[in-house]
Amino acid sequence: MWLPSYSVKQIVIIIIMEIFLIRLLQFVLAISLLVFLHEGGHMFFSKLFGIRVEKFFIFFDMSIGKWSGKLFSFKPKTSDTEYGVGWLPLGGYCKIAGMIDESFDKEQMAKPAQPWEFRSKPAWQRLLVMIGGVLVNFLLALFIYSMVLFAWGEQFVPTKDMTMGMKFNKEAKALGFADHDILLGTDLGTFKDFNIDLVRELSEATRVDIIRDGKHISLHLPGNLNLLDMIKQSPRFVAPYIPSEVALTEEGSPAQKAGIAKGDRIIALNGTRIETWNEFQDIMAGLNKKLEDAKKLQKGEIQPTDIDEADRDYYLERRYPAFGNLVPRDVASRAAKERCDAGFGVNNTGLAVYLDFTEAIGRLGIDVVLQRYGNLFDMYEEITDVKPGEEVRTGADGIKYTNPMMIYPAIHYTMGGLWVDYELSTNIPGLFAIGECNFSDHGANRLGASALMQGLADGYFVLPYTIQNYLSDQITVPRFSTDLPEFKAAEKAVQDHINHLLNIKGKKSVDSIHKELGHVMWEYVGMARSKEGLQTALAKLKDIRKEFETNLFVPQLEGVNVELDKAIRLNDFITMGQLIAIDALHREESCGGHFRVEHQTEEGEAKRDDKNCFYVSCWEYQGEDKEPVKYEEPLKYEAIEVKTRNYKN
Secondary structure: OOOOOOOHHHHHHHHHHHHHHHHHHHHHHHHHHHHHHHHHHHHHHHHHOOOOEEEEEEEEOOOEOOEOOEEEEEOOOOOOOEEEEEOEEEEEEEEEOOOHHHHOOHHHHHOOOOOOOHHHOOHHHHHHHHHHHHHHHHHHHHHHHHHHHHHHOOOOOOHHHOOOOEEEOHHHHHOOOOOOEEEEEEOOEEOOOOOHHHHHHHHHOOEEEEEEOOEEEEEEOOOOOOHHHHHHOOOOOEEEOOEOEOOOOOOOOHHHHOOOOOOOEOOEEOOEEOOEHHHHHHHHHHHHHHHHHHHHHHHOOOOHHHOOHHHOOOHHHHHOOOOHHHOOHHHHHHHHHHHHHOOOOOOOOOOOEEEOOHHHHHHHOHHHHHHHHHHHHHHHHHHHOOOOOOEEEEOOOOOEEEOOEEEOOOOOOOOOOEEOOOOOEOOOOOOEOOHHHEEOOOOOOOOOOHHHHHHHHHHHHHHHHHHHHHHHHOOOOOOOOOOOHHHHHHHHHHHHHHHHHHHOOOOEOHHHHHHHHHHHHHHHOOOOEOHHHHHHHHHHHHHHHHHHHHHEOOOOOOOOOHHHHHHHHHHHHHHHHHHHHHHHHHOOOOEOOEOEOOOEOOOOOEOOOHHHHOEEEEEEOOOOOOOOEEEEEEOOOOOOOOOOOOOOO
């Protein structure tokens, strides 16, 4: 079968022409219908009163040369009327016998009036014939409006039935109104619906009747309020309280994708409890303002100190009023990421938030704050050339604004590792674990830099007094020979692995593959995890492993080969990433730094499953292409009570 071929330009032209022709055809059909009905109105009354209609044409049949201009016409044998379609689509006409304004037939007008002519009829009949077209147009419009009204109707809730009452601004409250007052009417009449007429009556009334706390009372009004000012005020002079219930969700909308359905009631937004749609709108308006500020900060159009106190979002204090900035690090990190994911992050990347010391400086004084955090301020200034704590300006609200610190908390990493005894010895004789690679005495969360402190404490104060106990037993043990088969096997395995890495000779550097690994871990195994995301991560990690084994490039260098060292470590990192993802996928709960989005409370907090997940586990490596084996050990707490902490109140 042969098909014509067209260029992109030709296809575009065809599409545009098709659209144009369709619109043109729609226009022609609409005009034809209106003309038909309009001229039909004239013809109806003419026929009704016995007036002869000589022509009834849709569009004009203006002659061109010898051509009559008719596209189509016919005249029934029993009729005096010729019906047809002209070529000029600018209207139509109904030629009525004896109507000079229509026919301009002066020869006919010179003759005596005939009974079938327009001019021979009484004035009232001639009037109906003349207005017949307009009358039909009017009736058509009335019919269409009636059908619309019948289908959708006029729906409203009478103000007296608005049981939640109204919300008033400060100007209205100065006149005596209070939130949740139910408006009934004024001395000018009873309110029917909440619309502009209600506000107009309030501006002109001297008395308003309301229901407050179930009692009917009246308030006096001046009677000369400025209606324009009342309309322009923000917040509005008066607005009805609307329940925060979802009436519908559009197909494919973000609300529908988020799982919001008709009949759902919104009880909180960004950690703030709400009861009405008005509160939802107020919060959203504030969020929109904060979002605009965030975009300006990202573009460098404003500085953080340019934002007034009322427009700042202290999200940790808002979400966790009982603890604020003192919530655990995993909670704070997730909250920071949520703000950045929602578009409220700062920096040119939008991946940062501010740590603001303004309130602390105002409360404690700069000297106390510097005594506590001076070293932190110095480090930040050294890195960013911005001096935290420095007074920048005094705002209109009287607050002395200082430079905040730009931060972005990283993933809350898993604490602990190998089991150790009180001497920091593992279950392998001669292998000691110090710092955060052991599972000793720390819990689920710690302050920054404490990892270094533990390593120093273990190395300086613990091991010197514990490792000697092991070494004292080894004084009489002879040195191990490197000729042992176990040593040779281990050495050969390591050398074979090194030779394999050097001989892949691919095109990707160690750093590029390392970045891919980091991206996958950040996106799918980070602060908030999901079953779907973890499964995606494991699939991508498998691809990264394949890329590492087949397309890695490690240069062969004499002496210390840094790239080879990084490659050996990256091999372990990929394995560790797979293990973390597998373990997170198996743990069906949220606890500490492990947060599964499927397991959270209605307020978005971690939801533990102590019944099924109260254990510590480890995995036995079975080989690269085999699933590891999981071992569980139940946790038993005897000295402390296990409970979920509430950071909100």
